Amino acid sequence: MGILINKNTRVLVQGITGHEGSFHTAQMKEFGTDVAGGVTPGKGGSEVFGIPVFDSVKEAVEEVDPDATVVFVPPRFTADAIFEAIDSEIELIVCITEGVPVHDMMRICAYLEGSSSRLIGPNCPGITTPGGSKAGIMPNPIHLPGNIGLVSRSGTLTYEIIDLLSKGGLGQSTSVGIGGDPIIGTSFVEILNLFEEDPATHAVVLVGEIGGTAEQDAIDFIEAMSKPVIAYVVGVSAPPGKTMGHAGAIVSKGGGTAREKIQAFESAGIMVGNSPEDIVNKLKNIVII
Amino acid sequence: MGILINKNTRVLVQGITGHEGSFHTAQMKEFGTDVAGGVTPGKGGSEVFGIPVFDSVKEAVEEVDPDATVVFVPPRFTADAIFEAIDSEIELIVCITEGVPVHDMMRICAYLEGSSSRLIGPNCPGITTPGGSKAGIMPNPIHLPGNIGLVSRSGTLTYEIIDLLSKGGLGQSTSVGIGGDPIIGTSFVEILNLFEEDPATHAVVLVGEIGGTAEQDAIDFIEAMSKPVIAYVVGVSAPPGKTMGHAGAIVSKGGGTAREKIQAFESAGIMVGNSPEDIVNKLKNIVII
Amino acid sequence: MDLYEHDAKRIFSKYGIPVPAGDLVTDARQAGEIAAKLGHVAIKAQVLAGGRGKAGGILTAATPQEAVQKAERIMGMSIKGLTVKKLLVEEYKKPEKEMYIGITIDRKARSPVFIAATEGGVDIEEIAKSSPEKIFRTHINPLTGIHDYQVRSVAYLLGRADSASISNLVRKLYMIFTDHDCMLAEINPLVRTSGAFYALDAKMVIDDNSLFRQEFAQEEEDELSALAKQHGMSYVGLDGDIGCMVNGAGLAMATLDMIEQHGGRPANFMDVRAGADEEQIRTALQIVSANKNVKVIIINIFGGLTRCDEVARAIAGREIKIPLVIRLAGTHEEEGRKILSDHGISMAMSTQEVARRAVELGHTH
């Protein structure tokens, strides 16, 4: 039933007492997530919506044994929070924080190798398995349980696509936002691999952006997949070389325009949608066939 | 036929043009080792005993594709030489150099995790598989092919034991010096595990020293082994707390005396020899039985 | 953020990477004074754009008189839409040999990559395409930093006889790269002249996400982007007439793409970021409407932490007269819709629809 998280996943929230952290903790609880605890250094012993708050991840692990953690701490402290989660051997780390320095992320990714943790993000909306659990910030009402897997580099654009899928009757097995930054913990390929192995997923939507070559890197894997994949890439009208909000949305010097990515998908015979509506329509054809 | 190296192992020598490096390269060749190349930065293009010398490990890998490397470079440059070998994905790195700073070794050992390399040493005599290959500095004439595996933290003491084994008709499958420093690349347990899995090895000699708890750490593993192990620990007469040449031969604050180690082996029912001669005699009883 | 050549060179110099002697001028006549001291000089337009040389923004002068003339020719020039307001006047170094060294981030390898080439001065990407074997690359583990053997590899490639000086430059460039959270630190060309090495040009791009711990004066090329950044938002001016205000960069790009698909042209990119409140939205509206070309404004919000009711209140209380096309979804969507309908404002239901309606509205204006 979906990938990465399910209704039994015990979720920790790092930065639970902050503005964003507490808002989304409430949202996650409402969605049905088992939020087992939270961490805010110096606020150990208190509670947020009845959830125990700890000073450190280590204490949280000893007391409430979480399987996953969602990181909301500000960019200045994000790297340390992730290192703490890795050292505490939390299996799944979902980093929501936007604005984490790239050099911090490079160090973290090198540190992750050989560890027992998987990092999703940073600068991502997290993971939702409809009818199961949510570890992240996607709006609650848009999801519908089903068999479409979704993996995306975007945030709000992902919400719109999920919303349209649900309204079109196409439920999701799991939706994963891997984040829009140049350096991220988990790639398209790794998520596609999980969807390929997940019996509950029948088709996959991949949402890409300008910048980098993560989309092209996924092509070989998609070609070997047994399940249909439909891609959507935004940023066709973005002027080259301009920063587009995400550090990840810079057109890198060596390629990485949306048009190049779309062409690469099409040359490999992978379906490409040109709008959220188009994705839904094309998916309906596949799913009916 | 033995562990770690055999007659097909292609060996690289880092620091091949130095005093020690060239001496032992000649010895290795004489022993029958396939010394495929050497590295000394700035001396690329030259030859030592007909062996090509390269400026970098990368070039050596491209040209002569070694399986193992023996590091003779001075302590100041040892860490870099090992990092270079790891980055070039050489499977087996044997570091002979004595005097490598412990902080360098800690960094290297952390770096080794998740790499595809194994490090033996530093401050070790290397590995000899009699009748096969030698990657290190053990004297050539002392070895005899056979079925005794030997693993030791010492250098010259190891030679004496091998010499007595050979003279007593007890040949060796492979002799491994893991090094006497506080931080080493490969532990007793890892080598014992290789001997346990090696069909050519019928019994194992383990030579320990004062300092640390590496000997005690091996006990659980030895108890589960199918092959007999005989231990020998030197330093009973060493005054506690005095530095004994090896940085590794310091009696650490929290235990680590030779007597404690011997008692630990004996309590676990593991045979202990009290001299090289005693080891040979006890082994003969086992092997005959 | 990109650093100006002169700012990057100041940092290089501080780290001991030799750069030609010189100074920054804002008045062409000052170029003469510097040339009087330095002799043969190079006069270089300081703009954050590539291709300055081809555009005529880099000239040399042998005398103070010539320096003033050339400086006058460059000052005020427009290069890729940017007006030249500052010139770097520096000692002209005749290169015996031009090389390239640079460090950037390899997104796929998730680590810095050191790049070196025995040819420099021209576009490194052209060399990379035509003769990839001429480009040396070595990835750096971010936890250990650059290893000595890597430094040596670069030095041997660029000049065995000069390997000590080159090793020194390589180490310093890597220090600059890590100390300043660089996305790129580059010397192109690195030249050898009379036995010494100089960074003739210097390029540094700083990770915007690191600016909380890096001390760089924000020097934005345009006011609206600067204003947006001050408020934690991201704005990029474009040359169309449909203003955009979206939360999330991906949704913002999708909005632009769909405007073009419907035959319209966006006037800007704007990401108001997550958690925008009423005041933030009001500021964003002011920024978007400050562009005189804007005929219609799209507001496209899919709220998470951003609440639709707050957005709706900001819209309802707006002071601008440019027509709006609005789409609000997500958190407190119903409340937002109610506030707007109380004010007689209708809403589109998707990005597709909001884009289509904006383009239609733009045509009728």
Add this chain to the structure above:
Amino acid sequence: MDLYEHDAKRIFSKYGIPVPAGDLVTDARQAGEIAAKLGHVAIKAQVLAGGRGKAGGILTAATPQEAVQKAERIMGMSIKGLTVKKLLVEEYKKPEKEMYIGITIDRKARSPVFIAATEGGVDIEEIAKSSPEKIFRTHINPLTGIHDYQVRSVAYLLGRADSASISNLVRKLYMIFTDHDCMLAEINPLVRTSGAFYALDAKMVIDDNSLFRQEFAQEEEDELSALAKQHGMSYVGLDGDIGCMVNGAGLAMATLDMIEQHGGRPANFMDVRAGADEEQIRTALQIVSANKNVKVIIINIFGGLTRCDEVARAIAGREIKIPLVIRLAGTHEEEGRKILSDHGISMAMSTQEVARRAVELGHTH
């Protein structure tokens, strides 16, 4: 190598870890001058041995007169065989609270481990044995250094109200540890007094292998060890009468063990190291024979890079008259044997034999 308390405190102070004001004296009268400035003082024997307090090597004094008296009492005292030649006289700090922080190397984990305890001033190992739950440990990844969350854990343990000052101390101690290639860097006790923290004692052990890049004056307790170290060898004086000269620490220890097994007592440990040549061996012989207790000397060499013929030549040309028991094996063993037999010297065939023969010879002398 161990650092003296006063040397470690100088380093601590340089890094901003507060230590009591004070000074080093070599004459008891100077203690009075310092006490006149500082008031109540602690007078501490500077020797590289533990248990100074129990041995009476640490005393306090309320007046200058008392300081001189106490200093006279300590100066010249013998603590674990070491004569007190220097005293640290420093301001006495009455601790409100005594704690422990230290960093050492965990050989098994192959990384530094930070250890902290809310009790200090007594032997940390005793606490570790009796109440292990009182000892906080956290391993530090040597590639990343200590993480902020680890610093915080220590600070919260030792005093939540003082967490900023403690975090600061923890970070600095870790910097000292890595900057100086420490095997150990320890503050025991760390005391809190009048709201401030002080390192009342300071202990640093430097990795001998790092001394090529660390600048510490070698201050050996005994001359022979110092002389051996100068020549790249390792010598430790012991209290028996059989001198030893062996190549390899393991073989040297085995030789000592076997001397004892045969009822003898070694006069020293000596490792001449790999690659020793004729001159090195000659120097080693001089060092070993300089100990007046030595009745007989064992030379036990298993040559690899060390050549037996060179060793034999050094032996043949020796100037000392103490009887030798020799065993040479390995590289150029035959040539070595021939040189010795030409000089009428016989050889043992194993460590066992060389030890047995030395003990026999010692008894007959």
